Amino acid sequence: MTNLHYDVVVVGSGPGGLAAAISARQNGAEKVLIIERDIELGGILLQCIHNGFGVEVFKEDLPGPSYAQRFIQQVHDLKIDTLLDSMVLETTPDRRLFITNRKLGIREIKAGALVFAMGCRERTRAQIRLPGSRPAGVYTAGTAQRWVNVEGYMPGKRFVILGSGDIGMIMARRLTFEGAKVERVLEIMPYLSGLTRNYVQCLQDFDIPLQLNHTVKRIIGNNRVEAIEAAAVDEQRRIIPGSEEIIPCDTLLLSVGLIPENELSRQAGVRIDPVTAGAFVDSRFHTSVPGIFSAGNVVHVYDLVDWVTQAGLAAGKGAALFAQGKLAVSDKVVRTQAGENVRYIVPHTFDPNLLAEEAIPLQMRVKQPIEAPVWVEAVCNGKSVTRKALPYARPGEMVTLNLKPDVVDSFRESGTLTVNITER
């Protein structure tokens, strides 16, 4: 690696980063670099060996590694440079990166435009303040997934899983496949936090009981987990006295949510939305710092990889245009606003002029589940812009509302677009 100046530098090689690099190259950026701290490209997909990837993009049902490989192949075909086993330590607002690599030592790289695609990390025991002793045998579900699927190491024999996130449910099945017993999945909320399909094919298929409105009160065991004390909770998520139950087990897996990995973004001065814990972005995933883009789980947590790829493609295009001085600066901006029963919307803003040329997908999550037909409706200046019907809306499943070019006339000036999700 001799060239320390690149048109576009992408940090992270998950589906978001791979798509961004490919799209940057295809949109005219000549020198593109991907930096990845792991020893190979692919990100979290490499440990997601189950099927369910690519249904939207490829109309095929692929395992994670196969989905990743299609993009890795394109990265090689397009002669995109990669720097593996390299950690980005620091980034600056003027797009300089400091990296460390075993052979190169510490290096500085300058980027014409930068795409952050660092993904998420898992919430741990400390973040949910689980009381009890501190024995071995408490792991996050994703860490266990890496051990079981990539490194060939079984973390236990008898499991309880806290949290009904997708990773936890998928691991419940995976551990059952490998001969372990999964005693229970506990979820503190009154609804599933992952996809319904994962409930069916990972828990129901193998008779693994799921208890909603339940949590872990205490971990028991000195050197190793010996049991956990489970308990029911009320509407305020307070433990209901008398509902406790001791469940013997040797391992507790936590599937209690993901946190976008935005340390680098913060250092670079990128403004972070407290609701998503990701950057404020426009429809090209341009952040508050000119020339810095952000794509994938680092912006908000996606449930489908296909959308991550889509976001990466948009960010990569924006980055390529910026690096070539071709990214148009608009005189108008529309802000999106989370309305009734909407927790957040990404993107936070968009340029209405762009809407004349391309559709803009608005992606959001609901606050409360509605198990009845709903309207997803976008309103601007008191007038309905577009709406779509859905059979239900659940917090675990992202909702997408496509703004199509034919509604461009609703946005003659700057303004605010509010989206509401309500019962039909």
Add this chain to the structure above:
Amino acid sequence: MTSEPIPIICVACPKGCRLEVLRSEGDILVNHAGCKRGQEYARGEVTDPRRMVASTVKVLNAIHPLLPVYTSAPFPKGRIRELLAEIRKVELKAPVKINQVVIENALGTGIDVVASRDLE
């Protein structure tokens, strides 16, 4: 005579529609399907339930000790355990190519188990 409706959650795509299947003298009726694939899924679910199966096999001389594999088509649900026992017996040597057949015609079902990725 029509049977009691059987509730089924479609897993053919991530939408997860809640379907309802009615069996009436050899006929199978599917309600609430969001698309045609869901119809087929629900029919299959009451006659011959199948699932995609993904697991790992041992691999020597590669950057990782395991190779991810999956079934080339949905596999009969009732025989998944048997299939996993077969998968556990396999040991390969790197390099492996994506879609390389790891077990041919697994348990005589006509379904192969294939590699999910290249591994060197």
